[in-house]
Amino acid sequence: MDQTLVNVNESTVAGLGRLARFFGFNDVMGRLYGTLLMSPEPLSLDELASQLKISKGSVSMNMRALERWGMAKEYWMRGERKKYYEAEPDIWQVIRNVLGGRERREVQIALSVLGESVEQLQSAETTLSAEERELAQFYLQRIDDLQAFFNVAQIALETVVGSDATLDFDAVTTIEIR
């Protein structure tokens, strides 16, 4: 096999491992995804294990995680009893899956915790000493700032997750915030 092709494959796989870490996954998940993405044919667990030089056990567990995230799916090869996988090739679909699952939940939780704090502070107000009341006001201000941030994050997430078109560079030349 030509060395250039091998190099390109490896650096892409490594890069996707890096990206996976960045998104809070472990890098094996990213490398598995990358390996599948850079393969014209679906690959079996054994092939994945030997290409990445990791144990079969690890491949098995991480592939199931990839499936749960909608980043890969099983591919049935007739006449074969092996399990084959192929990558979800639409990167934007993958991004939407991830953002729409984990990140969205994070933001929701943060907003609800902050909301509860505001309620608690407001309903406790009458029981507070003058000094405590001042601190409560300070807290409310800071919480307000945090809420502003999470609100913007929420809108941004919904924008990406909700957009059904495949974004691409030619189509997207501006992102406007107003």
Place this chain on the structure above:
Amino acid sequence: MDQTLVNVNESTVAGLGRLARFFGFNDVMGRLYGTLLMSPEPLSLDELASQLKISKGSVSMNMRALERWGMAKEYWMRGERKKYYEAEPDIWQVIRNVLGGRERREVQIALSVLGESVEQLQSAETTLSAEERELAQFYLQRIDDLQAFFNVAQIALETVVGSDATLDFDAVTTIEIR
């Protein structure tokens, strides 16, 4: 001290710890930032250590990391030889610091690696067998998709990092991608 105030403080600090993890920092950094953000007065290293029940050594190192990220700054208290810190109170400034540093670099690297791959594939083309050439075409297509993603990410980052206004919920009711 009123229990409500303590609860609100603690859940905010815990939440910022969570957020820090999410952004790939360790959670002590987030909790330190949170503790400072929820304090009307600058705090000394000792106060931080005792509030978070962690060692002074850890506070010292993590505070320096916070400083490097522009998330906190030293506050000189005259007549005191202790070092005091206060949080950068503008959340958007903090976000811009982080995105403009680490994330931006990540995207740049990814784009340059992908660009190199394209070049290598193109210049190797003549040396390839017919079969290899087909694989090279496949790689080029996949790399193109990845480039599209990173290009959009880059534009989005520049939009946030470059915006000098403090974004807030009342001002930002739409994020448009087109």
Place this chain on the structure above:
DNA sequence: TTAAACATTCAAAACGTTTTGAAAGAAGGG
């Protein structure tokens, strides 16, 4: 200059996560 008060460093310990491989579990073919 010295002593006191603090901050910083860093090696070792604690802790958490990932990986492995052996054992158990399925599924398919004959």
Place this chain on the structure above:
DNA sequence: CCCTTCTTTCAAAACGTTTTGAATGTTTAA
């Protein structure tokens, strides 16, 4: 139904990260 082939599980080991605290460095006041 049993054997073969493959997958899944999970406890233990390897590995990586974070935390601690004692030792060291720094600053200030007198």
